[in-house]
Amino acid sequence: MSYEKYECEHKLVTSDTDFKQELKPSAILNFFQETAGINSSLLGVGYPDLRPRGLFWVLSKIYVELTEPVYYGDTVQIATWPHEPNKAIFERSFLVCKNNEPRVRALSRWCLLDSVTGRIAPASAINQKTERFIEERAVDFCDWRIPFVEDKIEPSFTLKIAHSEYDLNYHVNNIKYADYVFNCFSIEELTARRVKSFQINYVKQTHEKDVLNFYRDQISKDVFIVEGVKNGEESVISARVCFA
Structure with missing residues (x-):
């Protein structure tokens, strides 16, 4: 079985929204953190898999684009998928939809950190259990500076x-x-x-x-x-x- 993409639904609760009852940025990142964690575990590179090896994931950069607000009580569909890594950078896309219409698009960059040395580990240190990597990004973005x-x-x-x-x-x-x-x-x-x-x-x-x-x-x-x-x-x- 291939787990190249993970999808789930979530109904927005009070803690997901701000004083305008809109989905707040930190809640968006929380969605991403949780779904990335689940997807990584399905791929055999989650926290329980990496901890015995002294490795852990670190988010280094993220870009989030919001097209329309999402409000308290709305039900959203959340999707995430990893892209093929280079030597040390792992990119991952995220998409949040309401009624299957995109409301939030994001692209993130991650690295593996060695808990003993504090150094970045190479991508070759792990093997993600997927038959293929999805090439399409949730959003086109490259201005990381x-x-x-x-x-x-x-x-x-x-x-x-x-x-x-x-x-x-x-x-x-x-x-x-x-x-x-x-x-x-x-x-x-x-x-x-x-x-x-x-x-x-x-x-x-x-x-x-x-x-x-x-x-x-x-x-x-x-x-x-x-x-x-x-x-x-x-x-x-x-x-x-x-x-x-």
Whole structure:
């Protein structure tokens, strides 16, 4: 049996939505994390398969495009599929539909990390149990570079990391950063605008007691960049948010 694509349905609940009752970015990433985990397990490269070998998946980059809002109570169809990896980069597509009409499209990049050395493992370290890889991406995207914020004067959002931000890899989970990024915008700003797309590049891991400052800058009419800085020293994420 081939598991080159995984699909499921989900009815949006309160925790999936924001103050406008719209599907929020962090919930989108949570959908992706859960479905990618299930699909990876079916392919024989899930957490239980990799842990004994000292390997784990790390999301390095993700681009998410939103065509129309999805609301509390809506039922959506979620699909994900991996693409053929290169030497060390694994790409994976995601698609969220309502009534089989695409509402969210995404493309992500992952790597395998060695828990002992902290180094990236080659793609040849694993064997995904699939007869074929789907070539078609959910969205055409290749602009992975995000500029850093130049003038880091006053942070738009700050927090000190505690254990509630952690996942099973003992670092801040990737979905948390979506909330941090959008906390850089006010309710007034988010009410007046619709998110067209967002992109997050994960640069460094963060851990308990780290202090994160998030700075934002507007680089064009509807485009903002956000940078997260750890303990006033090193960048941990960069993000780009485009509004319609």
